Amino acid sequence: MDLFHALSDEDGKLSALEKKLAHLVLENVDFVVNSSIIDLAGRAGVSPPTVTRFCRRLGCQSFSDFKMQLARMTYVGLRYLKPEVPTATPAEVAEDIVTKAQNALFQLHRQLDLKALDEAAHLLRGADFIQAFGASGNSAMIVNELHNRLFRLGCRINASNDHNMNLMLSAAAQAGTVVFGSSFTGRDLGLVRCLDLLRQRAIPTIVITQSNSPVAAAADVLIAIDMPEGKNIFRPTSTRFAYLGAIDILANLVAYADRNKALKALRGIKEELVRHRDGDDRQLLGD
Amino acid sequence: MDLFHALSDEDGKLSALEKKLAHLVLENVDFVVNSSIIDLAGRAGVSPPTVTRFCRRLGCQSFSDFKMQLARMTYVGLRYLKPEVPTATPAEVAEDIVTKAQNALFQLHRQLDLKALDEAAHLLRGADFIQAFGASGNSAMIVNELHNRLFRLGCRINASNDHNMNLMLSAAAQAGTVVFGSSFTGRDLGLVRCLDLLRQRAIPTIVITQSNSPVAAAADVLIAIDMPEGKNIFRPTSTRFAYLGAIDILANLVAYADRNKALKALRGIKEELVRHRDGDDRQLLGD
DNA sequence: CATTCATGAAAATAAATTTCTCCTCTGCGT
DNA sequence: ACGCAGAGGAGAAATTTATTTTCATGAATG
The missing domain is CATH 3.40.50.10490 (Glucose-6-phosphate isomerase like protein; domain 1)
Structure with missing residues (x-):
């Protein structure tokens, strides 16, 4: 279930292209969540089967399963992998704090x-x-x-x-x-x-x-x-x-x-x- | 963006079968998020095109878009439409409290x-x-x-x-x-x-x-x-x-x-x- | 040199959408 | 009251699109 951990590839189980994919995914969650396997493959410069295999290796059943899990995490779990940017506008501050509070609760639950x-x-x-x-x-x-x-x-x-x-x-x-x-x-x-x-x-x-x-x-x-x-x-x-x-x-x-x-x-x-x-x-x- | 509101059909814009779908979706978010349009149509007793139309009417671009939006909300937003069940096991209590806390933060942000x-x-x-x-x-x-x-x-x-x-x-x-x-x-x-x-x-x-x-x-x-x-x-x-x-x-x-x-x-x-x-x-x- | 693994092309399958058709309901004129 | 046009809902079939499987190739490793 821990897509999160799998994507950061701490165990080094991913191949070169899969690493590339993982990186792309972490950087562009929104894009990935809303695109087809073909789009993602195209953008990563790999073939669709590679994407399917990538998802399986991450522990998902299929590409759509992967997208789903990703979508469920974005709100609460993934954002903290991005480098911290100095937030400035009230809207950004609010989003940042709410997201982190939700992350904390998410982690608590896990x-x-x-x-x-x-x-x-x-x-x-x-x-x-x-x-x-x-x-x-x-x-x-x-x-x-x-x-x-x-x-x-x-x-x-x-x-x-x-x-x-x-x-x-x-x-x-x-x-x-x-x-x-x-x-x-x-x-x-x-x-x-x-x-x-x-x-x-x-x-x-x-x-x-x-x-x-x-x-x-x-x-x-x-x-x-x-x-x-x-x-x-x-x-x-x-x-x-x-x-x-x-x-x-x-x-x-x-x-x-x-x-x-x-x-x-x-x-x-x-x-x-x-x-x-x-x-x-x-x-x-x-x- | 407010799938949430759309699904509860407060404006009465949904047809009979669409209401049925909305109901099914709210009751079985997890099922819907992980199933194909055919499964969902089958379970609701409607045809796939009806599901597609349903998603469009809800403001989504496609069925998968709908699933994505739904997936993003489930963790934080949808659960409270379900009737309150008396929770008993520690795991249920924990899930209930975490979910409600996250809901509260979600609402705050909105x-x-x-x-x-x-x-x-x-x-x-x-x-x-x-x-x-x-x-x-x-x-x-x-x-x-x-x-x-x-x-x-x-x-x-x-x-x-x-x-x-x-x-x-x-x-x-x-x-x-x-x-x-x-x-x-x-x-x-x-x-x-x-x-x-x-x-x-x-x-x-x-x-x-x-x-x-x-x-x-x-x-x-x-x-x-x-x-x-x-x-x-x-x-x-x-x-x-x-x-x-x-x-x-x-x-x-x-x-x-x-x-x-x-x-x-x-x-x-x-x-x-x-x-x-x-x-x-x-x-x-x-x- | 054999084996393993990563990868992509093509084929096969599955999924989703479009088109077309039928049906039902509503409102309106006879 | 009856029938008829029009709007809208719904599904069957066809089409398109997406995804996965199979198979073949090539690179890396021992």
């Missing part, structure tokens, strides 16, 4: 470890109390969001963004507590210190962070988010969307782990909001 | 008012001081994010989520201040009160909210985010992605409105972080 998420959800659902630790702007947002999602589901949860505080909270954590940590870089040493302490004290920990990082190593359950960084395409900005998506999935799984509890809590909040505001129940649960 | 965003960006860039008002979980996150994005660009900004506080801050606002408000519902009456007060005092205001809402009416610049609500498909959860995307675009436009200032501020933050942490500059600006 690399999601559902087992880890499910395990995390059950841990959280079973906890008497949850501590959520983040730091700096991005992780702070993530743990606040976790707080915002989970308290609605009847979880007892506290979010904290202060390293010293986190350390004290870790030291004071009682059995039944589960700690959730977020670090985009995986190098938040303050968080690592907390996790080490918690492990000694047999308090279960869950982190959302980069795999192969100190934070990842120090936790019990890892929700890995690895966005390509080498090409500096996914700036922290768009990575946030992946984290946020992961939090939403996690929260949803927590809700489903005990639907009745979640429903009861949600209903209570909703009623209170409606009573408190002007009876307009079109309002969301939390503006 | 309906974005770039002029308003650009105007907002210039107002913010020119402000001596920015107050950002939100309330409840979602808008609080949004204004915090705005704070998190803009302080890096050298803006003086304060985010506040407390209605009473907001009112006091509004009353105390001096010339040169610009106020930014967020409300997902557009019915945050506390925010409306602030905006009214600010208008009297000639302090410029920007809001991100639903159009045709009290909040929208009370502000000078409106960044409208209207997500379909009737079908209850976009839960607040996924709408957040659209808001967050809009904030990112806005922040980026603010940066571009005065690149030097933004660069200088960013560089300063980066240096400080690197010096302060273990010299590992792979770290993002804010974990």
Whole structure:
């Protein structure tokens, strides 16, 4: 399914002409998607059968299958292979940001470890109390969001963004507590210190962070988010969307782990909001 | 270009068989995208020429053009026409949330008012001081994010989520201040009160909210985010992605409105972080 | 020198569109 | 009410176009 990877030919499995084709395709996705095999062959200076073989080698069933897969990726997946151009007009900025956010979500979906998420959800659902630790702007947002999602589901949860505080909270954590940590870089040493302490004290920990990082190593359950960084395409900005998506999935799984509890809590909040505001129940649960 | 709209046949321009086709397509996008005109015609119980005519009427050049356009939309745009099914497995939950988040971003991109965003960006860039008002979980996150994005660009900004506080801050606002408000519902009456007060005092205001809402009416610049609500498909959860995307675009436009200032501020933050942490500059600006 | 692999020409197949014809419905005049 | 012209929808068959297969050739490798 990974056309994407295949086209960049990291394994060097393509022949010379096929490389040429791959290059042409990556540079002119729009053209390829809207042209026939004859046009493409003509433009690449090869024969149609070569194109067919190229598609097969890429793992597609046929040329049209290839075009389809390509078309499906263009919106979300392929653009980042192009060199980054300095965007200027508002329209370009908007397109760039939306595309990258969608890419981040796309990547999230591809690399999601559902087992880890499910395990995390059950841990959280079973906890008497949850501590959520983040730091700096991005992780702070993530743990606040976790707080915002989970308290609605009847979880007892506290979010904290202060390293010293986190350390004290870790030291004071009682059995039944589960700690959730977020670090985009995986190098938040303050968080690592907390996790080490918690492990000694047999308090279960869950982190959302980069795999192969100190934070990842120090936790019990890892929700890995690895966005390509080498090409500096996914700036922290768009990575946030992946984290946020992961939090939403996690929260949803927590809700489903005990639907009745979640429903009861949600209903209570909703009623209170409606009573408190002007009876307009079109309002969301939390503006 | 709007296949989407055409397929739902709101103008009633399709004939009986074409309606049948449209229906089939919406229900079985994956099938259609991967089948030939003959398969599709067979399954719909019509002749191939009818399918060709159907595609033309929808504004496509040919059947393959139609398939391409469809393929490009499926990932992001079409799914929400399907009736909501109760999702159960982690994989389904993940797919559902990712899809909806991407839909929200897709919708955001479609309906974005770039002029308003650009105007907002210039107002913010020119402000001596920015107050950002939100309330409840979602808008609080949004204004915090705005704070998190803009302080890096050298803006003086304060985010506040407390209605009473907001009112006091509004009353105390001096010339040169610009106020930014967020409300997902557009019915945050506390925010409306602030905006009214600010208008009297000639302090410029920007809001991100639903159009045709009290909040929208009370502000000078409106960044409208209207997500379909009737079908209850976009839960607040996924709408957040659209808001967050809009904030990112806005922040980026603010940066571009005065690149030097933004660069200088960013560089300063980066240096400080690197010096302060273990010299590992792979770290993002804010974990 | 044999084998493998890449490639294209030509043939065969499959797909899509055009043309032509028929049918149905609608509106209008008798 | 009846019939008739015209418009538009639909499919059969023919045509065109696109794609794949088969087969032959030539280059590279061991």
